[in-house]
Amino acid sequence: MSMYFVGIDISKYKHDCCIISAANQKVVSKVTIENNKSGFEELLTIINSLSNPADIKIGFESTAHYALNLELFLENSLLTFMEVNPVLINEYKKSKTLRRTKTDSVDCESIARWLMTVEYKPHPKGFYHAYSLKSLTRLRDKLIRQRSFYLVKITNVLDHTFPEFKPFFSERFSKTALYLLENYGSAEKMARMNSVSYEKLRSLSRGKFSPQQFLQLKELAANTVGVNNSIFDVELNSLLTLYKSLDKEIYILEKEIIKLIEEIHPHYMSIPGIGPLSAAVIYSEYGDISNFSNSGQMLAFAGIEPGINESGTESHGGKMVKRGSSQLRYTLINCCIPLIRFDMTFATYYAKKRGEGKPHRVAITHVAKKLIRVIYALERQDIDFNTQKLR
Structure with a gap:
């Protein structure tokens, strides 16, 4: 059986393919397939007409998420593939010609010919878990950064309205601190808190928020140097809403991430x-x-x-x-x-x-x-x- 090397140039809406035999003959100079089911099936028909799947080596550049659907299709079709660093393909093309030619047909042929020169290392099966976790963990990281941004903004507002608040909580926004900001907001309202307010705070903190702390916070609120302005109240409420929304999404993501990694359990x-x-x-x-x-x-x-x-x-x-x-x-x-x-x-x-x-x-x-x-x-x-x- 002859070995065949399939180079695929990935793009958003279409993929260009070139197939070269081990005898260095172009079996398919260039064929363009759509990035959809019919396009994938067309590619599979061409590949199946060539040889046994074990004699097919498929390669394409790592191109973010554009190749994901094709990767899943190839894996489900019991075909292997190798992801290639675009830098390696670029260096390979430079070694073969001094011309600065970049076309889809040149790219897919370069990938196919590059495959002929290296050890074929198929992408591991079950890669979808890794891809899913990468998407979820990177999204979580972005949301955490956004949440931190809004925490800074909340601190900026408090510097105007109640600068003594955050130092009282040791510069941390605990559940108790966030509850106070959501339900009372201004120093003026916190100064008027009563025994019912304390019971809610004590319950929320599981008894850690003592009566002495409660009275101390009320005194700080009553004597704050902060400014009582309704504009700051509106700004604080908006920022807290955004913060809570992000916090909820992060919690949902973390549950899904934990579920996936525990299935793999490295x-x-x-x-x-x-x-x-x-x-x-x-x-x-x-x-x-x-x-x-x-x-x-x-x-x-x-x-x-x-x-x-x-x-x-x-x-x-x-x-x-x-x-x-x-x-x-x-x-x-x-x-x-x-x-x-x-x-x-x-x-x-x-x-x-x-x-x-x-x-x-x-x-x-x-x-x-x-x-x-x-x-x-x-x-x-x-x-x-x-x-x-x-x-």
Whole structure:
């Protein structure tokens, strides 16, 4: 059986395909299919007429979400495919010609020919979970940023109307604090709170909001230097509504994220400090760990590795490259904070780096590197975390 290489140039409404045989013959110079069911079935008919699915190698560039429907169709049709970094295809085209030609037919042929030169690494099956988690976790991250934005705006309003309010709650917007803002809003109304008001606050805080705190807040409200202005009340109500709406959506997203990641339940969820939401980000960004040949590739993927500057007889290690997913990098480093509190081996490693004179952030980055190596080992060996086996 002959091997066939299918290069597909992905776009929003259509996909262009080129098929080349192992004998370097163009079986299909270019065919354009629509990004819909009939277009996909047309492509499947062409592919099925060629050979056994095992002898078909399909490749296309990573193009955000435009390829998702085609990927699902190919997987359901028992066909494999390989996602290609667009930079690699661009470099390949440059190596073959000095002309700056970019057309759909050139692109799909370049992908097909590039496939002939590399080891074929099919995209892992079941990728839809990873894609779903990536969409949900990134949306959650955006909504959290928006929610933080509105919290800042709420603080700005309180600086005008009741500047003593937030310091009273230790600069945090607890459930009790938000309840007060929603139901009373102004310092003038809080100053008039009564015993019924206190009972609601005590119940909401599960008894943590004491009578002394209640009286102290009333006194602060009565003697505030803030301005009582109805315009600020309107602004505060609008901001609180937006904040609550975002908070609700984040809660819904988190429930769905937790449900998905618990179905997968990767081994690194057994590491202290990695909860379901952090595990979801790690899984969504890394995907199938078996795609990485070693932990060094995972470090590079997250951008947690030093840059190297080499020239002539000199070689210098630089700052962390910070390429790859910033969300993945942020999550991994954040996981290290509770990790050094709850696991002695990681705590000792952190203390060792600090003892070498490294600042906190640099030491935590080293812990994150160790964490990545542990994650790689757990998934490749199909085992849960055991601190006794750490070195």
